[in-house]
Amino acid sequence: MSFDQFSEVIKQLFPDISETALEKFRAMEALYADWNSKINVISRKDMDGFYSHHVLHSLAIAGFIGEKEPKTLEGLRVLDLGTGGGFPGIPMAILFPNTHFTLCDSVGKKIKVATEVAKALNLNNVETINARAEALPEKYDMVITRAVADMSSLYRWTKGTRKGPIYCLKGGDIAEESANLMGTFHLKSGSVHTWPITPWISPALTTETNILSWFDGKFVVKID
Numbered sequence: 490m491s492f493d494q495f496s497e498v499i500k501q502l503f504p505d506i507s508e509t510a511l512e513k514f515r516a517m518e519a520l521y522a523d524w525n526s527k528i529n530v531i532s533r534k535d536m537d538g539f540y541s542h543h544v545l546h547s548l549a550i551a552g553f554i555g556e557k558e559p560k561t562l563e564g565l566r567v568l569d570l571g572t573g574g575g576f577p578g579i580p581m582a583i584l585f586p587n588t589h590f591t592l593c594d595s596v597g598k599k600i601k602v603a604t605e606v607a608k609a610l611n612l613n614n615v616e617t618i619n620a621r622a623e624a625l626p627e628k629y630d631m632v633i634t635r636a637v638a639d640m641s642s643l644y645r646w647t648k649g650t651r652k653g654p655i656y657c658l659k660g661g662d663i664a665e666e667s668a669n670l671m672g673t674f675h676l677k678s679g680s681v682h683t684w685p686i687t688p689w690i691s692p693a694l695t696t697e698t699n700i701l702s703w704f705d706g707k708f709v710v711k712i713d
Contacts, residue, residue: 490700492518495540501693502552503584513583513610514544520609521574524602530574541700546707547577549686550633550656551584553709556689557682562588568629568650569593570622571637575603577658581633582607582615592617593625622646631656640670640681644712655712663708670712682711 490498492515499506499514518539525531535542554562562585569578572592582590592607592615594600600619607615618625623646632647635658643655659666667681686704694701 490538490541490545490697492540494697495545498545498690498693498697499548502548502690503555506584510583510586513612514540514580516610517544517579517606520606521602524574524605528574528598528602530599530602538700538703541697541703543576544580545690546658546686546704547580547635548584549658549689549707549709550577551581552686552689553656553684553711557684564588565630566591566627568622568625568632568647570632570634570643570647571595572603572617573599573635575606577633577635578615579603579606579610579612582612583610586612586614588614590615591625591627591629593620593622595619595621622650625650628652634658636660640666640710640712641673644670644674657710657712658707659710660707663710667710676713680713682713684709684711 496511521531521539522536525536531543566589569590569592572578572594575592578590578592592603597619600617604617607617629651631653632651632655634643637643643657647655663683670681686707686709690704691701
């Protein structure tokens, strides 16, 4: 997916997106290509899918929040746990400039990439921390993650650092993970919400069948 294709899709999914945000999204690809040549945070063979597999995928969390529980994120403090090179935190920070994002990863070289990309994009609403979740002193309004760990581990790691829900991007058969989480922590019915990404994204990808098929079996999972 080229930036121009991404731009058309993102305008359909988020009609109020600003030109400033679009320019920041445009700048992301070159920044990550450069950093990825030094520190491998994205599979090099996957850079062709940068906008679909990484940026658009990250923004599915915003799609869930907008469709299922319309609310503003303005003024909230959000923790991106296990951000790697900055996903989903940096795309979300571009989309929500009045929301504060803390990008956290225990691997120093990965957080260096996220730090430098955020700086180059002038994302004043982003801070980066090289630490484990359990060591963070602050409590956050919500936690976002992408392909970091199973639900039970995420719930345990963030128990002392969050005041609100976890939104995680997951793939595959998540029923067993969900059942284990519910049983281990004795969560009440309705504590885990599963939202398939494909129905949300498909109206904007009618001519991009190969990209659309990539999203099959991928979900946003909310854990209260």
